[in-house]
Every structure is written in structure tokens, then in C-alpha cells.
Amino acid sequence: MIPLWLQAGFWGLVGGSALLIGAAIGYFFPIPKRAIAGIMAFGAGVLISALAFELMDEAYHRGKVL
Numbered sequence: 001m002i003p004l005w006l007q008a009g010f011w012g013l014v015g016g017s018a019l020l021i022g023a024a025i026g027y028f029f030p031i032p033k034r035a036i037a038g039i040m041a042f043g044a045g046v047l048i049s050a051l052a053f054e055l056m057d058e059a060y061h062r063g064k065v066l
Contacts, residue, residue, distance in 0.1 A: 025031075 026036075
């Protein structure tokens, strides 16, 4: 059995490496500004959606209106 702290460190390294890989690709390969804008817009929409779902769940459980 692998210790929990080692598993957490591994998955943190995997998640953080995505940032480094993306930065390397953006540095070494020309990417159109339209593609960058589309990716950023998608990411912003995902973050706003996740926040809205989290807040609505908490508001539902606190209010019990519906």
C-alpha cells in the first residue's frame, strides 16, 4: 500500500506538470490569438459554472425554499 502523502504528492506533481507542459507548448509553438482566446473563454466559463453550482447547492440547503 502506497502512503497517502506519497499519492497526494504524485497527483500534485501530475496536476502541476500540466501547467509547465502548456507553458512550454505556448513558448515554442506559435498559437493563434483566436485559439488562445477560445481556450481562455472556455476555462472562464467552466470556473463560473462550478462556482454557480457550488453556491446554488449551499443556498438550497440553507434556505429550503424549493
